[in-house]
Amino acid sequence: MKAPLTRSQERLFRLLKTLNQAMSAQDLYSELRQRNESIGLATVYRALEGLKLQGAIQARKLTNGESVYSLTQSDQHHLTCVNCGRSIPIAECPVHDLENKLEFSHQFKVYYHTLEFFGLCHGCQLGDEEKQNLSKVI
Ligand SMILES: [Zn+2]
Numbered sequence: 001m002k003a004p005l006t007r008s009q010e011r012l013f014r015l016l017k018t019l020n021q022a023m024s025a026q027d028l029y030s031e032l033r034q035r036n037e038s039i040g041l042a043t044v045y046r047a048l049e050g051l052k053l054q055g056a057i058q059a060r061k062l063t064n065g066e067s068v069y070s071l072t073q074s075d076q077h078h079l080t081c082v083n084c085g086r087s088i089p090i091a092e093c094p095v096h097d098l099e100n101k102l103e104f105s106h107q108f109k110v111y112y113h114t115l116e117f118f119g120l121c122h123g124c125q126l127g128d129e130e131k132q133n134l135s136k137v138i
């Protein structure tokens with residue numbers, strides 16, 4: 001990280017570290033309030049923006065348009081169901097080697113990359129079939 005973190009950035013960074021999962025600014029805000037840390041929502045957004053510019057955290061947009069934040073160390077990808085909105089974490093990362101190659105060939109410092117898969121989860125696929133079977137019966 002380039003610049004030293006501000007106090008609110010530090011608090012959010014520490015919080016994200018202990019939570020170990022992606023959370024929205026609103027959720028992080030309530031989480032801090034629950035821990036009796038007085039902080040404004042605008043400050044949370046500003047601190048998150050600052051952390052993002054330093055490459056300390058990454059933002060990911062959910063299907064409902066909400067952004068969730070997590071630490072960049074976790075090279076984690078998801079299968080996101082467009083029907084129920086469930087995010088299933090996957091263990092593989094096929095672009096890790098590519099990232100190293102690009103850093104070298106373009107002399108570009110890569111903070112993080114995103115890779116997401118969208119579709120129907122197993123449960124929602126079954127739900128669709130059931131509905132189709134039902135309409136056949138009727
Ligand atoms: Zn689903």
Ligand SMILES: [Zn+2]
Nearest residue numbers: 075076093096
């Ligand atoms: Zn990856």
